[in-house]
Amino acid sequence: MSYKETLLMPKTDFPMRGNLPNKEPQWQAKWDKENIYKKVQERTKGRPLFVLHDGPPYANGDIHIGHAINKVLKDIIVRYKSMRGYHAPYVPGWDTHGLPIETALTKSGKVDRKKLSVAEFRKLCEEYALKQIDRQREQFKRLGVRGDWNNPYITLTKEYEAQQIKVFGEMAKKGYIYKDKKTVYWSPSSESALAEAEIEYADKRSPSIYVGFQVTDGKGVLKGDEQIVIWTTTPWTIPANLAIAVHPEFEYTVVNVNGKKYVVAKDLVDTLTNELNWGNVDIEKTLLGEELEFVETKHPFYDRKSPVILGEHVTLDAGTGCVHTAPGHGEDDYIVGRKYNLEILCPVDEKGVFTDEAPGFEGIFYDKANKLVTEKLEEVGALLKLTFITHSYPHDWRTKKPIIFRATEQWFASIKDFRDELLQAIKDVKWYPAWGETRLHNMVKEREDWCISRQRTWGVPIPVFYGEDGEPIITDETIEHVANLFRKYGSNVWFEREAKDLLPEGFTSEHSPNGEFRKELDIMDVWFDSGSSHQAVLAERDDLTRPADVYLEGSDQYRGWFNSSLSTSVAVTGKAPYKAIISHGFALDGEGKKMSKSLGNVVIPNDVMKQLGADILRLWVSSVDYQADVRVSDKILKQIAEAYRKIRNTFRFMLGNLHDFDPHAHRVSMEELSEIDRFMLVKLNELIEKVTSSYEEYQFSPIYHAIHNFCTIDMSSFYLDIAKDTLYIEKADDVRRRAIQTVLFDTLTALVKLLAPIIPHTMEEVWSYIDGVDEDSVQLTDMPKTSEIPNAEALKTKWENIISIRDEVLKALEDARKEKVIGKSLEAKVVLYPTNDAKSLLSEAGRLEQLFIVSQVEITNDKDQAPNEAQSFEHVQVVVQHAEGETCERCWNVSNEVGKHEEHPTLCSRCFTVLTSTE
Template sequence: AFGLPATTLQGEIAAVIWTTTPWTIPANQALNAHPEFQYALVEITGPAETAGSRKFPPNLRYRWLLLAQDRVQACLAAWGLSGKIAGHCAGLKLQNIRLHHPLSRAHKGYARSGPILTAQYVNLDSGTGIVHSSPAYGIEDFLSCKSAGMADEEILTPVMGDGRYAAGLPLFGDLTIWDANSKIVAALAQAGTLMHSERITHSYMHCWRHKSPVIYRATNQWFAGMDIAPHVGGKSLRALALAGIESTAFYPQWGKARLHAMIANRPDWTLSRQRQWGVPMAFFIHKETGALHPRTAELLEAIAKRVEASGIEVWQSITAEEMLGDEAASYVKNSDTLDVWFDSGTTHETVLRGSHAQESIFPADLYLEGSDQHRGWFHSSLLTSCMINGVPPYKALLTHGFVVDGEGRKMSKSVGNVIAPQKVSDTMGADILRLWVASTDYSGELSISDTILKRVVESYRRIRNTLCFLLGNLSDFEPARDSVPAAELAEIDQYALALAADMQRQTLEDFSRYAFHPAVARLVSFCSEDLGAFYLDILKDRLYTSGRNSRARRSAQTALWQITEMMTRLMSPYLSFTANEAWQSLHQSSGLDPQATIFEEAAHNVIEMPHAADLLAKWSSLRAARAEVLKAIEIQREAGAVGSSLQATVEIRAGQAIGALLKDLGEGLKFVMITSAAHVVIDPQLAADAVSVHVSALSHPKCSRCWHLRPEVGRDPAHPQLCSRCVSNLFGEGERRAIA
């Protein structure tokens, strides 16, 4: 490998390996070098002149050392040696060179050799650049040896399940691995193969609960092969699962890449566990060959019936003799249990095709769980269903984050930042808790705090107050008797219904992709901006001053009833109690079955407006102009020029486009602006959609009923405190309201 003549290499050559787990050295079967690193053959010339008090390696019998070239200086300095590099080569050229076991001189039981293999995980951060490999006690070691062709039965496994070496292991039999560490180091020193030892502090595997160290140990297990095709031309489990991921919808979308990467890169699935509890793998295994009994499928069915009758513990009492008869002597009862993820991962069979089989809901519309379940329930459910059905058990996967406090910290009793859901429900109501969940973007962590809950309560109050207003103004409305045909509704009522239908359409689209927080935000905005600050504000005059059975009032109520029906149904998934209460109140006069609930209802079919798009565009422009008018009135109110808006008259100078829309409102203009008088002047000098507003106070007397300031108040001797509009609404034919 180094291109040196044999006559140059006088003396023995040693590859220097390093490890933080001396207890694995008795099971050493190979060395690992990086295929691309440069390795040096170093001739040892003696102790380093600067070694000082450092102890020269005792019993050192090697003249030549094999090290990673980039680690030569550091290693020689650490060991107190001097030397020179005689040659170097790439790690790949060292492959399959065999070396004696480091304990071969300590006991003949270790008189074996192992090859140098190549592995990408070797690094130059520390050590020698050559890593000792015990395939039974390290994942990387296992994989490198398996890739080199080592058979399972060739892997040495001297460590037993209790952490002790097998009794027959030379020098260290029956010792625990921790007790053996120091004895192994001493044996290496005695054999002249110990270059250096020291105590270091480093990260090591440990049990998260008990904080005690744990080890890797290769044992025989049952696996689900990811890349085995069940028959010629068939697809492997990995191929089926990856294809299934492509047909699955993910919410949020990043979940797809995450699950795909896990399936694409995962090893075979270890199905078995060695535990005293769990679902037994009820097999009978041939004592000599390790093969399953040829009637395994039949035996499993018989055992399953026993379990159904007597419970899972019955497996403990079943004997090979009663199940196999004369064959029992050749078989042993398997003691392994199933991975718990196999249990949860097969709910598609026990639920979708078991307890709910009559509903024919396989595959499920949705599986939803926390973001940790891509490697858990989502993962195992996908694999088991692909094993059984060839397809995923779900059409879609939804992943949510975890609840944290207002500062983004995990909930912790020790920190004192835990907010108990039951306490929130008890003090604020279940709907507040549900609204918090629905209004939070679940794709990330879900923050909760008293401050956040106060904001949720404010949103809830806005929604509930809106419902109270709607229901209060529908107390005398019977839809079958009082509804006004769509074409005869006042234009602003038509607009409100077009707005409601558009809101419902967007909300249902949100629901279809499980986007709840935009739906909640839209409902709150609809209640506060579209209804509270605009439509309902304008509507009050018509509801309170028009005749009880007038077309003007019934038109408004028709729109309100449609909006209430639509709103309650849309909010029922998350404001369940409030929605059901409001819906039952809405229908209480219609002979509704007391047991009926809103949860049996689909989305409401809001009356369709033939020219909905035109209405939405027109009134969007009008609302923008109205905002300018309200702003101008507010300026005058703050200046003390007017009190309420009904004490004002406005002159609106407008560009051509918006001016035409405002003029089309006619008498409805003052109702839209909530003023006692309003006028429009089209100004060609202004931009098409621009408005300029002049506000002035009116000096007319005030109608005691509608509060409008009108010049005719006091002229009717029979009704000296009323305006002509109120007189007509009370005692005459009533006003006609085509616009607002």
């Protein structure tokens, strides 16, 4: 007969290969059909609410690796919370207004804006955005992200826009909204003002010039034959120069260079002597900056004065200590210019082209004017030096082109008016990582106001009317009426109707005695859109609540969504819209370089899912310290795939050895478990506690490493290796075998639950193969709980010491195998010379042959009596010999008892007993 057929070998249809790219869509289709999201919500209804509020990605283009990191992290948290005693809805959202959609439409070649009304063009923008949402929604779902995908929030919907208007109105009511002419970030390429969050820095090559302004009235402190020297990297702003700023407390020196006199900061004389090749320098006079106030100089080529003014913003880091001041083209310039009642001159239009306020340069693009202005300065003898430098310069984050500072009339939210409340709200939030608090605190601490108006078409209009006297009109009545119109018709109604038809019927105002009104045509900053989501989503929807428990986004959102949400929420409610902030870093390539299409080092989530599967991508996300920048490449993902394979094989082994186990009928009691079984449950308890604690702290890499190590070391290399002998060879209902199966069942179900938030497709597949579980889906279960193990600590200490002895024996066996003393370990007999402590431990360790996976074990004298050929270790000395006897045909152990049983002469006594009792 074939004795192999009498062994209880593993049996399972659970495949060795994951085949994730093909199987995952099948699971997702099943989840969609069964509406697993709804089932989960129904199961957890009534539990404490946990809300992770989705920061809306922009609805344009395929998802990138940053999207994948973000959405997977959110999904892990929400899935965990729903299995940890919470009701955790997840409502995905999209940001849908703004320039990229306008640009995408106009660049497509299918849209001629000149032939369309504003309302018609906006309708096309909406259609485009909704198509992009459908595209991205399928890609997010392909990642395995579970959520209310049929009812997302979208910033272009009527309900959202209506609530956004109310946020604006409430801020205006409190006096936080105002209009003013200020110097703001301006993008000539977008023809619009930008918020700080829409600025990124990149290297730019700029001219660097030193210019002398001739003193015309020294006010008694200068003689009038001096030049005050300024330095700038923006020559094009010289036509807008209205003053020169010096620091009141710095010392300034009049230097004589070959008969020409220059005024510069005293501490910079040596540097400037080298920079301007002055040669011999005679110092004629030194005085404080405050003494120079109101000294008059002449603009280099215009017939106007340029007085000296005082400014605390002046530094000695670079330049001359005398700062060229153009209030229309710099924030510090604007602030100091207002203090001295200077004109806010801005001779550049929305396209970056000079107007007639800059005679001689009309119609010239500002960047091209650099050369012309420099030539004009040289012509009049004011240019002291021209070079070029490459420096970090602000760019429009959408068009990637340089921005300028430009004074225009804009709408602002005054941050300084409620800054103290903002700073207190930041203190009340929990931050992951902790430095996030300092980062946002510093941003808010220095912020004066927020430019919220944009000169674009596709966005939520600023709901302001103007009277006949030009005064803006914002009242509770107008805000409520406009909000109701938007809720009914959407914001396009603003562009479809005249101002009088957007006002409440019979509306009157002291600003318009004749009843004539006009409407604001600027739209709101998109950050005001998404920043209003706490009102438009959390407060609007019945299944959510404000404040949310968590906002989770990339670290760039400290100046973006985290910031705008905080500002609008504190302004409206007095509190932050979130209880906790989690931020993650950016994805770099395998060498730590920034990803770039030109470098060819971009990892595309859709490609990864087609090649390896979403669960591999998700497992990678869980494996990294996401709060810092993370590295990803094909090589790294293949390493993760190998780790996945090992974990999957561990599950497959456990499933295979539970093929004849019914937990309701075959489970053994705690008293029937052996020490090694209980020890493994202690290890399982430790794993559950570590994983749970890590989930609670939003730390996922410790989970990945702990479970990977448990599967590969604690299970595969230890317990499962030892258990095979019993599982395969003993009869089916042997109590020892059922004990191991009990441990395997509890371990398997616990591991599946612990990993379900991270690799949901694979864990759902494993769950479908487990006999004896009551729930149809692992998503409808709760996280595992630890079990009560008697004398757990003592048991753990004891068996960790036994494992140390085992490791020493296995090392001796490996050396013997290399030296050809034995082949397989079952060919071995080990003779042990232990220490007294080790001897005591080994006497209580059960069948040592199974522990060491050898055929024979002999424990002899004390360690110090071992023969010379023994290998010496800390706890034991080992002699490895070839086992005595014949190999059993059934269990492959070597035994002297093989051949003693006539009926089965090739079996050992143990196999003979199992076989005959089974027969």
